[in-house]
Amino acid sequence: MWRHIIIRLALCPVILWAIYTITFLMAVTIPGNPFKMSDRNLSPDVERAVMAIYKADDNWAFYWQYLDHLFQPVKALRGEGPLIDLGPSWQYRDWTCNQIVAAALPVSVGLGMTAMFLAVVLGVPIGVISAVKRNSWFDYTSLGLALIGISLPTFVTGTALLILFAVKLAWLPVGGWGGISQLWLPAVTLSLPFMAYIARLTRLGMLDVMASDYIRTAQAKGLPPRTVIWKHALKNAFLPVLSYLGPASAAALTGSFIIESIFNIPGLGQHFVAGVLNRDRAMILGTVLVYSAVIVVFNLLVDLTYTVVDPRIDLEES
Amino acid sequence: MTTTVGTTIEPELTDATRSAGSHPWKRFWRNRSATVSLIVLGIIIFACFGTLMISAKEYHVQDLNANRQPPQLIPFAPFGYDILGRNIFWRCLFGGVVSLGIGLAAAAISVIIGTLWGAVAGWYGGRIDNIMMRLVDVLYGLPYILLIILLKIAFEPKLIRLLDRIFGPGQERTANIVILFLAIGGVSWLTMARVIRGQVLSLKAQPFIEAARALGLPARKILLRHLLPNLVGPIIVYATLTVPQAILQESFLSFLGIGVQAPVPTWGSLAAEGVKAINTVVSFWWMVVFPSVLLGLTLLCLNFIGDGLRDVFDPKTKR
Numbered sequence: 001m002w003r004h005i006i007i008r009l010a011l012c013p014v015i016l017w018a019i020y021t022i023t024f025l026m027a028v029t030i031p032g033n034p035f036k037m038s039d040r041n042l043s044p045d046v047e048r049a050v051m052a053i054y055k056a057d058d059n060w061a062f063y064w065q066y067l068d069h070l071f072q073p074v075k076a077l078r079g080e081g082p083l084i085d086l087g088p089s090w091q092y093r094d095w096t097c098n099q100i101v102a103a104a105l106p107v108s109v110g111l112g113m114t115a116m117f118l119a120v121v122l123g124v125p126i127g128v129i130s131a132v133k134r135n136s137w138f139d140y141t142s143l144g145l146a147l148i149g150i151s152l153p154t155f156v157t158g159t160a161l162l163i164l165f166a167v168k169l170a171w172l173p174v175g176g177w178g179g180i181s182q183l184w185l186p187a188v189t190l191s192l193p194f195m196a197y198i199a200r201l202t203r204l205g206m207l208d209v210m211a212s213d214y215i216r217t218a219q220a221k222g223l224p225p226r227t228v229i230w231k232h233a234l235k236n237a238f239l240p241v242l243s244y245l246g247p248a249s250a251a252a253l254t255g256s257f258i259i260e261s262i263f264n265i266p267g268l269g270q271h272f273v274a275g276v277l278n279r280d281r282a283m284i285l286g287t288v289l290v291y292s293a294v295i296v297v298f299n300l301l302v303d304l305t306y307t308v309v310d311p312r313i314d315l316e317e318s
Numbered sequence: 319m320t321t322t323v324g325t326t327i328e329p330e331l332t333d334a335t336r337s338a339g340s341h342p343w344k345r346f347w348r349n350r351s352a353t354v355s356l357i358v359l360g361i362i363i364f365a366c367f368g369t370l371m372i373s374a375k376e377y378h379v380q381d382l383n384a385n386r387q388p389p390q391l392i393p394f395a396p397f398g399y400d401i402l403g404r405n406i407f408w409r410c411l412f413g414g415v416v417s418l419g420i421g422l423a424a425a426a427i428s429v430i431i432g433t434l435w436g437a438v439a440g441w442y443g444g445r446i447d448n449i450m451m452r453l454v455d456v457l458y459g460l461p462y463i464l465l466i467i468l469l470k471i472a473f474e475p476k477l478i479r480l481l482d483r484i485f486g487p488g489q490e491r492t493a494n495i496v497i498l499f500l501a502i503g504g505v506s507w508l509t510m511a512r513v514i515r516g517q518v519l520s521l522k523a524q525p526f527i528e529a530a531r532a533l534g535l536p537a538r539k540i541l542l543r544h545l546l547p548n549l550v551g552p553i554i555v556y557a558t559l560t561v562p563q564a565i566l567q568e569s570f571l572s573f574l575g576i577g578v579q580a581p582v583p584t585w586g587s588l589a590a591e592g593v594k595a596i597n598t599v600v601s602f603w604w605m606v607v608f609p610s611v612l613l614g615l616t617l618l619c620l621n622f623i624g625d626g627l628r629d630v631f632d633p634k635t636k637r
Contacts, residue, residue, distance in 0.1 A: 018456045029472040151562070151617035153569040153586060156610045159593045163601065247458070254461035258570055262593075272464055273574055276471050284468070291461045299459070 005304065012296050016289065020067065023288045028059050033279045034091045054090055056281070066285065086286035091278040097286035100271055105290060107177060108260070108267040112253040114183055115190035116245070119252075123195040124234070124241065127202025131210065131237075132229060142199060149196035158189040158262045177265045186263045190256055194248050198241055205237030239306075246302035250295035345630050352626025355619035362616055366414035373415075376408035378581040386595075389604050398604035401595055406588070410609055413583035417565050417613070420498055420584065421620075424564030425557040427503025432510025433553055437541060439511070440518030451515065454508050462505040466567060469501035470576060494579045498571070502564045510556050517552055521545055551631025558624035562617040569613065585613040 035042075035051050042050070048057065055062040069085045076083035086097035126146075130139040149157070165172050165185060173182050209215060210233055218228045257269020268287060275283030347353055366373075385403035389396050397406035439450040457465075474497045481489035481496075521527055530540050569586020571577035573593075578584050592605030 015456050015459055018453075019460055022456070022460065023468065026468045026472045029476070030468075031475050147618050147621065148614065150621060151614040152610060153566055153573070153589065153613070155569075155573045155593055156589055156606065156614075159596060159606070163596070250461065254463055257463075258573055261574070273467065276467055277576075288460065288464055291464065292459050295459050295461065 008300055008303070012293075012300070015296055016292060017067075019292045020070075020285065020289060021063075023285055024063055024066075027281045027284045030276070030279050033281070054088065054282075056090065062281070066282070070289075086289070087282040089280055089283050091275070091280040091283065097282050100283070101268065101286060101290055104266060104268040104271055107265060108253060108256055108269065109294075111183070111186055111190065111256050111259070111265065111267060112249065114187040115252050115256075116194065116249050118187055118191040119194035119198050119248070120241070120245070122191075123198030124202050124238070126195075127199040128206055128229065128234060128237075130199065131203045131206030134207070139203075146196035146199050149192035154189055154193070154258050155262055157192055158186070158259060161185055161189055162262065182263075186256075186259045186265060189262075190252055190259050194252060197244065197248070201240045201244055202234075202237060205240050206233060209233045209237045242302060242305060246295075246299045249298045250291075253294055254291050343630065346626050349626040349629060351622045352629075355622035355626070359616060359619040359623065362414065362612065362619075363418065366411050366418065369408075369411050370415055373408045373412040376405060377412040377583060378404065379408075380404055386602055388602075397608040398602075400588075400591065400605055406604065406608060409583045409588055410585070410612055413585050413588050413609065414612060414616075416495070416578060416582060417568065417584045417586065418561075418616070420495075420502065420568050421561035421565040423499035424503040424506055425560040427499065428507040428510050428560050429553055429557050430507075431503075432507035432556075433514050433549065435507065436511040436514025436516075437518050437545065437549070440515040441522065441537070441541065441545070443519075443522075447515070451512075454511055457505075457508055463567065463570060465505050466501045466571065467574075467576060469504055470497055470571070473497055473500070491579055491582065495582070498568060498578060502567050506560050506563060510553070510560070513552050513556055514549060517549055518545060521548055551627075555624055555628045555631060558620060558627055562620040565613065565617060585609045585616075589613060 033051075033056055035047055035054070035056055051057045055065055066087055069087060071084060073083060082098055084098070086101060089095050089097050089100060092100070126142050130142050133139055162185060172185055173179075206229075210229075215228060215233055218232050219225070223232075254269070256267060257273060259265070260267040260269050268290065271283060272287040272291075274280070275287060381399070381403040383403065384393075384395070384399045384405075385401055387395065387399040387403075389398040395405050395407055397410055400406055400409070435450060435454070439447040474493060477497050478490055478493040481493050485492075527540065527544060530544050535543075565584075565586065568577055568584055569589065572584060572587035573590040577587055577590075586609075588609035589606055592602070592607075592609060595602050595605050
């Protein structure tokens with residue numbers, strides 16, 4: 001168990017390095033750079049000098065320098081700089097990527113986590129009730145709603161919710177960031193597809209589990225149905241949901257930039273899109289690395305929780 | 319359970335004993351939602367592709383006098399007009415062709431790459447498998463929407479140059495759509511590769527493959543003649559489920575303004591245009607509702623059909 005955790009942890013930097021390299025290779029292919037697109041009409045000499053400072057003139061020098069500066073435990077211990085240095089932004093010359101990410105990441109993470117929380121807290125009970133009351137009106141209604149959640153792009157559902165709750169009913173603010181009231185609409189919109197999928201996974205899992213022998217035993221020994229369903233059955237039916245949570249959380253985090261754009265939320269997604277459109281290589285690498293780090297850690301956490309929930313699963317073998 | 323005719327004639331074919339090859343399609347037709355979905359999807363596809371001759375001419379015609387006019391039958395505009403006075407009905411039909419085309423192309427790419435990748439990794443196993451699947455893991459770690467955006471922006475100019483050299487100048491629009499196919503297809507093969515690899519691993523251990531090997535058949539023949547037919551099921555299922563994913567991803571790109579180029583519509587870009595046209599004073603609901611309903615209905619049908627197909631090819635899953 002511990003050996004496995006250590007191996008997995010040691011692999012994380014390797015995975016991130018591979019992601020860094022892939023992203024770098026693609027970012028290099030994008031033609032143009034913000035130094036040349038400047039409307040200030042710099043003289044060629046000045047332009048060359050500026051590009052040399054940012055290592056924009058030599059791709060591989062940039063690659064190694066960025067990698068070298070990325071993780072600096074020694075400097076951080078001495079208090080001379082940040083532990084992780086994403087470098088200066090190419091487009092916003094007065095900002096470092098660290099500052100931009102530090103301002104935007106908590107917003108994206110907060111939104112994503114709230115959405116995932118809503119998705120689990122609402123999706124799992126919906127799935128359980130749908131399974132227990134199979135083919136009832138509740139089952140069909142929730143299935144219908146779930147399918148709408150999966151089948152419509154979030155910018156449509158988001159706008160619909162926005163019009164209904166913020167404009168027509170005026171219960172909630174239209175957009176912005178800062179208060180709990182501003183969190184509701186974007187979080188619900190973001191959670192819909194995940195909630196739908198979790199509800200369906202839970203329903204399928206419950207239908208499978210409820211037919212098994214140990215549930216019949218639990219019922220036969222006279223346990224109240226509530227205990228059987230929510231304690232005995234759900235524990236096993238939850239496993240597929242658990243393995244879905246890793247990729248889902250990652251998707252909630254990275255998919256949030258559509259939502260951020262609808263509700264005017266200052267999250268990380270806009271910086272990535274702007275980074276690509278501005279050819280801001282440092283920003284592209286910085287955002288991708290941050291996103292990927294979160295995804296890698298999430299996948300790891302989910303794998304580890306798996307062994308806690310189901311001790312039969314032996315990670316060493318798989 | 320309701321149709322008992324089949325069970326009385328063939329009592330030995332219970333769910334548990336039915337093999338993948340025996341009357342699998344009966345299971346599909348008994349699935350009412352999948353059957354209805356197939357019919358609805360058929361109608362949508364027929365409407366989009368059948369009117370292509372007209373819609374290809376009409377989709378970009380602007381009539382500025384008609385801008386933002388609500389749905390009406392005379393002149394024929396049942397879905398109304400958009401901001402530039404273009405007939406949304408024709409735009410929806412033509413956009414359907416493009417959207418479905420993107421979905422199908424992405425599915426085809428993911429089938430080709432995913433199947434090959436997964437089959438090779440699963441078949442050869444060992445170090446090759448390890449390296450190939452670690453690469454899939456790494457790509458899984460990359461946020462896929464970011465990957466699509468990067469792929470599209472990075473390789474679009476290169477593709478334009480390439481196509482210009484082959485077909486002569488003026489290939490921007492073709493290149494734009496092709497790069498969308500490639501970018502979306504290029505990220506959607508990962509799940510397929512994992513599924514196929516798992517399938518190959520479990521098939522490899524089965525006696526009939528062992529027998530084929532013992533008979534001395536070359537690997538290529540075993541792969542094509544014995545493995546591939548058994549992989550058709552999961553390939554079809556996941557390809558069906560890739561199509562709606564791809565259509566949805568294109569709509570996100572359109573919303574961000576990096577999807578299909580301006581006059582060419584897709585359902586996603588039409589819905590995105592409609593969403594952006596909404597303001598608090600007047601809601602031009604027809605600009606959002608019609609493309610969204612078509613998009614949602616198609617995705618719904620594809621998901622239902624995918625589920626139905628899964629029941630056909632994987633008799634073990636209970637519903």
